[in-house]
Amino acid sequence: MSLEYTSSEMMSVTAARALENGMTCFVGIGLPSEAANLARLTHAPDVVLIYESGTLQTKPDILPLSIGDGELCESALTTVAVPEMFRYWLQGGKVDVGFLGTAQIDRFANLNTTLIGDYKAPKVRLPGGGGAPEIATNAGEVFITLKHSKRAFVKDVDFVTTLGFGRDGKGRNNVPNIGKGPTRVITDLCVMKPDPETKELVVVSLHPGVSREDVIEATGWEIRFAEQLESTPEPSENELMILRELKARTERAHADA
Amino acid sequence: MSLEYTSSEMMSVTAARALENGMTCFVGIGLPSEAANLARLTHAPDVVLIYESGTLQTKPDILPLSIGDGELCESALTTVAVPEMFRYWLQGGKVDVGFLGTAQIDRFANLNTTLIGDYKAPKVRLPGGGGAPEIATNAGEVFITLKHSKRAFVKDVDFVTTLGFGRDGKGRNNVPNIGKGPTRVITDLCVMKPDPETKELVVVSLHPGVSREDVIEATGWEIRFAEQLESTPEPSENELMILRELKARTERAHADA
Amino acid sequence: MAEFLSLHDAVARYVQDGATVAMEGFTHLIPFAAGHEVIRQKKRDLTLIRMTPDIIYDQMIGAGCAKKVIFSWGGNPGVGSLHRLRDAVEKGWPCKIEILEHSHAAMACAFEAGAAGLPMAVFRGYIGSELPSVNDQIKFIECPFTGERLAAVPSVRPDVSIIHAQRADRQGNVLVEGIVGVQKEAVLAAKHSIVTVEEIVDDLNAHPNACVIPSWAVSAIAVAEKGALPSYTHGYYGRSNHFYKEWDAIARDRDTFTQWLDDNVFNAGGQA
Amino acid sequence: MAEFLSLHDAVARYVQDGATVAMEGFTHLIPFAAGHEVIRQKKRDLTLIRMTPDIIYDQMIGAGCAKKVIFSWGGNPGVGSLHRLRDAVEKGWPCKIEILEHSHAAMACAFEAGAAGLPMAVFRGYIGSELPSVNDQIKFIECPFTGERLAAVPSVRPDVSIIHAQRADRQGNVLVEGIVGVQKEAVLAAKHSIVTVEEIVDDLNAHPNACVIPSWAVSAIAVAEKGALPSYTHGYYGRSNHFYKEWDAIARDRDTFTQWLDDNVFNAGGQA
Numbered sequence A, B: 001m002s003l004e005y006t007s008s009e010m011m012s013v014t015a016a017r018a019l020e021n022g023m024t025c026f027v028g029i030g031l032p033s034e035a036a037n038l039a040r041l042t043h044a045p046d047v048v049l050i051y052e053s054g055t056l057q058t059k060p061d062i063l064p065l066s067i068g069d070g071e072l073c074e075s076a077l078t079t080v081a082v083p084e085m086f087r088y089w090l091q092g093g094k095v096d097v098g099f100l101g102t103a104q105i106d107r108f109a110n111l112n113t114t115l116i117g118d119y120k121a122p123k124v125r126l127p128g129g130g131g132a133p134e135i136a137t138n139a140g141e142v143f144i145t146l147k148h149s150k151r152a153f154v155k156d157v158d159f160v161t162t163l164g165f166g167r168d169g170k171g172r173n174n175v176p177n178i179g180k181g182p183t184r185v186i187t188d189l190c191v192m193k194p195d196p197e198t199k200e201l202v203v204v205s206l207h208p209g210v211s212r213e214d215v216i217e218a219t220g221w222e223i224r225f226a227e228q229l230e231s232t233p234e235p236s237e238n239e240l241m242i243l244r245e246l247k248a249r250t251e252r253a254h255a256d257a
Numbered sequence C, D: 001m002a003e004f005l006s007l008h009d010a011v012a013r014y015v016q017d018g019a020t021v022a023m024e025g026f027t028h029l030i031p032f033a034a035g036h037e038v039i040r041q042k043k044r045d046l047t048l049i050r051m052t053p054d055i056i057y058d059q060m061i062g063a064g065c066a067k068k069v070i071f072s073w074g075g076n077p078g079v080g081s082l083h084r085l086r087d088a089v090e091k092g093w094p095c096k097i098e099i100l101e102h103s104h105a106a107m108a109c110a111f112e113a114g115a116a117g118l119p120m121a122v123f124r125g126y127i128g129s130e131l132p133s134v135n136d137q138i139k140f141i142e143c144p145f146t147g148e149r150l151a152a153v154p155s156v157r158p159d160v161s162i163i164h165a166q167r168a169d170r171q172g173n174v175l176v177e178g179i180v181g182v183q184k185e186a187v188l189a190a191k192h193s194i195v196t197v198e199e200i201v202d203d204l205n206a207h208p209n210a211c212v213i214p215s216w217a218v219s220a221i222a223v224a225e226k227g228a229l230p231s232y233t234h235g236y237y238g239r240s241n242h243f244y245k246e247w248d249a250i251a252r253d254r255d256t257f258t259q260w261l262d263d264n265v266f267n268a269g270g271q272a
Helices: A007-018 A031-041 A070-074 A082-091 A132-138 A212-217 A237-256 B007-018 B031-041 B070-074 B082-091 B132-138 B212-217 B237-256 C007-014 C032-040 C055-062 C083-091 C104-115 C183-189 C241-252 C254-266 D007-014 D032-040 D055-062 D083-091 D104-115 D183-189 D241-252 D254-266
Strands: A024-027 A048-050 A055-058 A076-079 A097-100 A115-117 A122-125 A141-145 A182-186 A190-194 A201-206 A224-231 B024-027 B048-050 B055-058 B076-079 B097-100 B115-117 B122-125 B141-145 B182-186 B190-194 B201-206 B224-231 C020-023 C046-050 C066-071 C098-101 C120-123 C139-142 C149-154 C160-169 C174-176 C192-201 C211-213 C220-223 D020-023 D046-050 D066-071 D098-101 D120-123 D139-142 D149-154 D160-169 D174-176 D192-201 D211-213 D220-223
Touching: A007 A031, A007 A141, A007 A182, A007 A237, A024 A031, A031 A048, A031 A097, A031 A141, A031 A237, A055 A070, A070 A076, A076 C211, A082 A132, A082 C104, A082 C183, A082 D104, A082 D120, A097 A132, A122 D083, A132 D104, A201 A212, B007 B031, B007 B141, B007 B182, B007 B237, B024 B031, B031 B048, B031 B097, B031 B141, B031 B237, B055 B070, B070 B076, B076 D211, B082 B132, B082 C104, B082 C120, B082 D104, B082 D183, B097 B132, B122 C083, B132 C104, B201 B212, C007 C032, C007 C192, C007 C220, C020 C032, C032 C055, C032 C160, C032 C192, C032 C254, C046 C055, C055 C066, C055 C083, C055 C241, C055 C254, C083 C241, C083 C254, C104 C120, C104 C149, C104 C183, C120 D120, C160 C183, C183 C192, C183 C211, C241 C254, D007 D032, D007 D192, D007 D220, D020 D032, D032 D055, D032 D160, D032 D192, D032 D254, D046 D055, D055 D066, D055 D083, D055 D241, D055 D254, D083 D241, D083 D254, D104 D120, D104 D149, D104 D183, D160 D183, D183 D192, D183 D211, D241 D254
Parallel strands: A024 A048, A024 A097, A097 A141, A141 A182, A201 A224, B024 B048, B024 B097, B097 B141, B141 B182, B201 B224, C020 C046, C020 C160, C046 C066, C066 C098, C160 C192, C192 C220, D020 D046, D020 D160, D046 D066, D066 D098, D160 D192, D192 D220
Antiparallel strands: A048 A055, A055 A076, A115 A122, A182 A190, A190 A201, B048 B055, B055 B076, B115 B122, B182 B190, B190 B201, C120 C149, C139 C149, C160 C174, C174 C211, D120 D149, D139 D149, D160 D174, D174 D211
């Protein structure tokens, strides 16, 4: 079975597959939200999705444009105040996975969503930390998904908004009450995981049709590949159909509003 | 107009009159609750009553037996969780008056609801602090009501559960973010207020038919009287009627339950 | 996901001898049925936490389940003393118990901090009170911004919390309504939790911001109809003020109490 | 007790030049009508606090109302950058503004602490983040019980908080429903507060544990029908995603923005 699909679809399906049924997932807006809802609509019907707007166990029929769309509240089990969300549900240890996007990521999976350039005189000012700094440390583990490019994948981020493993890979060592941190990064080219020793990101799986050179070309440091480099399984017909329906529904709904 | 009334009724009516319309009052169970609801049903229809069970602006038709009777919730504007009650509403500075009862009170209006005797080997073990320690310091001011007796009014309490003005009268000096403390004590014999300088309780008003000797006899220290000693106004017919109806309704309801 | 168990099995699995147990309910929704099951199963050496240990803890203490009580107000609300608690504290019957006492504000904040995964609660409290002189778990810290001295107490993090609620749906999501006390906090702060409910329904019919505890935050759900009596369940049945008043006479005397316990708890079945 | 005022009078009375102002609403219930009134009244040198300064703050910053913004995520949700915010930060147009940035957890806890009357919030945060190196209001304290290092930030205590809500009753009690964000906290933490509402009703029809803010905790209530548009009001109208997307082009250019402001805010009346 050879299906037609885009690299974006490959990314979303692969990111979705990372979520197991029954997991509790604190979802970032954008790509993570798309992947998490795809998971819920395919292999993981009981995945629990939490958005920082306070919506617990939400089942949106269309993807939210913002983190606080009405759809999230209407389809939620319940909606709590934002301080409660961060205190009881995230910091309280109820979240298995934090699913994040980012503007920049470095070899130790540190994330930058603050700015490009120098803090006092930024070249580009980005939105800021939002929920990420505490999602990344209070969730059991972290999945990250973003498009692969040299601008995004840099050796050292300009600013560590959100801890991956620190600038030396040792940022989580001996810190009490902290999650495992980023356990996988899913892009439109490949899947990366941190090296168990050094915590540097290593490519563990290439998407179909992607070469090592493609990844090297799109990564801002000398990226390493696992000895047992795998090939990411293709999307299934069902996954693609459900993803496309979800996106079409979403587009229609947002065009109307 | 000379009405028949008991000393308990005199105490309740006088305590009720201490509350002004529109005040926000954190109400203790028992005598304070009786007085606060009498105020609400007479001269202070817009007094806001808050009970530590989380019931905000409650208007019970019968007096609650416990601090968390269903009647309190059903007649409340809304009911919040107990941590919120203590954090946002009491500690957050939204309470004008804390209305407390006590087992023991001393000349500096310190309250003891912990025990009689020594902490390690108590003669009588009392219920403990409950909400009082923080009501007394976080409310704008504190009214106290209890029956006058030598057992209750002691020179020094066995244990300071709840701060009045401290064992030396200086317990609130230079403490930031603290309320004025006890501004009046209403008993079945008289009304007392703290001396502006020393903070020792002084009788400012005697109830009708009560002599100085009656108060001296029932107080465990050399009680002082204000130079301008007043006579507490008698209850009105209306106040007595409403108080008696309230108590009769309450008795009937509790007998049924 | 919460597991649906009988009350017997839930207590047998999650309440171990020596455990720290919080059975919460602020006058409303007190988990009496669960407390009686703990007594029937003769659990021992429990550290019992509760803001307002009223007659449910009096019964458990009298039955010999407790070695320590952490509380902020221990009485029979509107009636008087807890005679079994006093007998244990003052005379060591049926066994000596230790007490650690706080104020309500401290315990409410400690439950909040436990639910929030923090090691301690910080609040403006205990000013001028002598409770810190008899409770070494009360400390003071300084605000690094203002220099203000604030109270700190360890958060409450029980081995198991037990609460009673109105209802659960078939997925095990729980609705608590009315005077909600610190029940949600107790469940979220605990390693394990048991929720007894009046009934299981298809749909909770909860409004958008209702106090709903998701199934995945609860260990076990057990149906216990009228499980809060003699306290009450908002929307289901009222409080038996009558029984609270009667309890005073029952609990005053060791023999009367023991007889009551036999008749009403040990020989009153419970669920299989 | 809350006073019923026109939006004009409420803003005129409570929003002073130089004040610290929190206009909250987490995507939902953003008080746009009130923001436009602040712009029309040409308030200056405001310190604007908001977890998610989206286009309402972009408009106020572009109109020259702000001298400082305290925030945790500044963007046009689902669309992109806030061009007016960036222009002010990067190029000082129309005036230089200072920024102080936090994480959401920090700000949510800071609002909570403000509502709770505390000088600071304590939480487990900022571990490994470089935000503390650019924000001197982030400190760390040690838990006296466990020795754990915890983050502390000053509580948020605005001069005035402004929120939008579904409705108020005739006594001035306010119902907020749906995604409630930090709105209640914002009101309780502030010295003064303005609540705009869709309508005034006889009865709030709120369930027992609804998010109701009592009249005596609010300074002023102003009716502002559709007062949250282009954001939304749960139960009343939906979000104009359309406008959020259009805003990107409007805000990119100073002239286009100025024209938009004239047409839609300055010459769009508002209430008397």
